[in-house]
Amino acid sequence: MAALLRFLNPEVGMISPRTRERMVAGLRSAGITDERVLAVMAQVPRHLFVAEALASRAYEPVSLPIGWGQTISQPLIVARMLSAVLAAGSPRRVLEIGTGSGYQTALLAALGMEVFSIERVEGLYLATQELLRHLEVPRLRLRLGDGSRGWEENAPFDAIIFTAAVPCALPPLFHQLLAGGCLLMPQAGRAEEQRLKCYRWNGQDAEEEDLGECRFVPLLPGTVNQKDQIGV
DSSP states (O other): OTTOTTTTOTTSSSSOHHHHHHHHHHHHHTTOOOHHHHHHHHHSOGGGGSOGGGGGGTTSSSOEEEETTEEEOOHHHHHHHHHHHHTTSOOSEEEEEOOTTSHHHHHHHHTTOEEEEEESBHHHHHHHHHHHHHTTOOSEEEEESOGGGOOGGGOOEEEEEEOSBEETTSOOOGGGEEEEEEEEEEEEOGGGOEEEEEEEEOSSOEEEEEEEEOOOOBOOOSOBOTTSOOOO
16 A cells, blocks of 8 residues: 555645545445455545546545546445455455546555556546556556456456446356456346346356445447547
């Protein structure tokens, strides 16, 4: 965590650390018990990952729009996902499918992981890349591409995290996981229902754990370049 120089600088941003502390207290009350997760969420300033006009709402228990038709997940969902990834130990290399705002990317790096992250929307990819570079987030590789295919050349990973709702028909990426790793995905079901699923992979089979209801934007194929019209 000490490598996140700008994150740990108390002068970064304009919102008091006490605001993050209140968010963390809410996460504790909601059942988040992993002290590693609570510690990084107390340190990483979420308001830097949303538009300035929404900064005052950054620590509320809600998801927020980040442009390009995408959202930043509510803190509780992020905390649940991080806790699931850490449940089996301390993953070293993680693949994130859907960089989005970069908030979860930064949290994964703050937890000491080497993060490989893929974003399909070029405008969002460029903006987030610049923000994460400015904040000096270490151990990070970003890529513009179709995340549904994973990142074969850098596999295997200790964990793979989807940050968009995956259709049941999408073949899981277990072949890019190390034995003992986990695949975490919001899974789309019937009638717009989504469930957050964690699959623990032993090298041959996967054990499924249902982490509860969730709401994510859908995973879409291909990439979107800047000239394509997406609401910002």
